[in-house]
Amino acid sequence: MVKALVKGKAKVNVKKSSKPEHNSGPVKLQPKFESDGCVFKTKLMLLYYLRxxxxxxxxxxxxxxVPHQTIETDEQGNERYTTKELNGKKLNSSKCYINGIEFDSVQESKFYLFLMEKKATGKIIDFLLQPTYVLMNSYRRKEDNKMVRKMTYSADFLVMRNDESIVAIDTKGFETDTFKIKRKLYDFLHEHLPEMYPKLVLIKIRERIKGDAWFNMDSDEEIR
Incomplete structure (x- = not known):
């Protein structure tokens, strides 16, 4: 579990330039979006950190x-950006951790918080993470007797609504070719076995300074 070592109010330093000063002395960096010694690439990421x-x-x-860098100083007083490490490994630039749970993207971690808030306010009954479904069972090919592995699909979340209906949710920035094939198989199974394969909804985020919004990727309808 990764704990954020921050206390009290955050001091946000927003400067006009992220380029180092060029002079005869040591190199000093000027991070544009920084708080508590953490440097962020965008203002939106800084705001997410503060939230x-x-x-x-x-x-x-x-x-x-959340993804960020820190500033280290060498023996000559020169500053440089470094990527934070966890258990001796550099953190992936897109991975986030909340309550010890690893999320592959900032978008996925934000929707986790969205569902936590929905559950806390009684707008949904509950939710699960990473539900996995078998799209095709393994089998042995007759022509060469080789075993073909089963194909599975894992959604990001499984949500039980207040009317006790269940929906699988996947947060997507875009659909890869592999995902498009898996979705066709999943939708086919949903049509024939809806009790085992709940409706799959793809959602996307529109990040805004005043607050994020979630939309159904197929209908472009906002999810509240």
Whole structure:
């Protein structure tokens, strides 16, 4: 579990340039979006960090970590950006951690918080992470007697609504060719076995300074 070592109010330093100063002395960096010694690539990521920090201070979440860099100084006083490490490995630039759970993208971690808030306010009954479904069982080919592995699909979330209906949800920035094939198989199974394969909904995020919004990728309808 990764704990954010932050206390009190965040001090946000926003400067006009991220380029180092060029002079005869040591190289000093000027990060544009920085707080608590963490440097972020965008203002939106900085705002997400501050939101997570506030949620942890209020006890809504226990721990978090988001993509960021820190500034290290060498013996000559020169500063450089470094990527944070976890268990001796550099953190992936897109992975996030909330309550010890690893998310492959910032978008997925944000929807996790969205569902936590929905559950806390009674707008959904419950949700699960990474439900896995078998799309095709393994089999042995007759012509060469080789075993073909089964094909599975894991959605990001499984949500039980207040009317007790269940929906599988996947957060997507775009659909890969592999996913398009798996979705066709999943939709076919949903049509014939809806009790085992609940309706699959793809959602996308529109990040905004005033607050994120979620939309159904097929209908472009906002999810509230």
């Amino acid at each position: 997570l920090k506030e949620l942890m201070a209020n006890g809504f979440i226990q721990s978090f970590d």
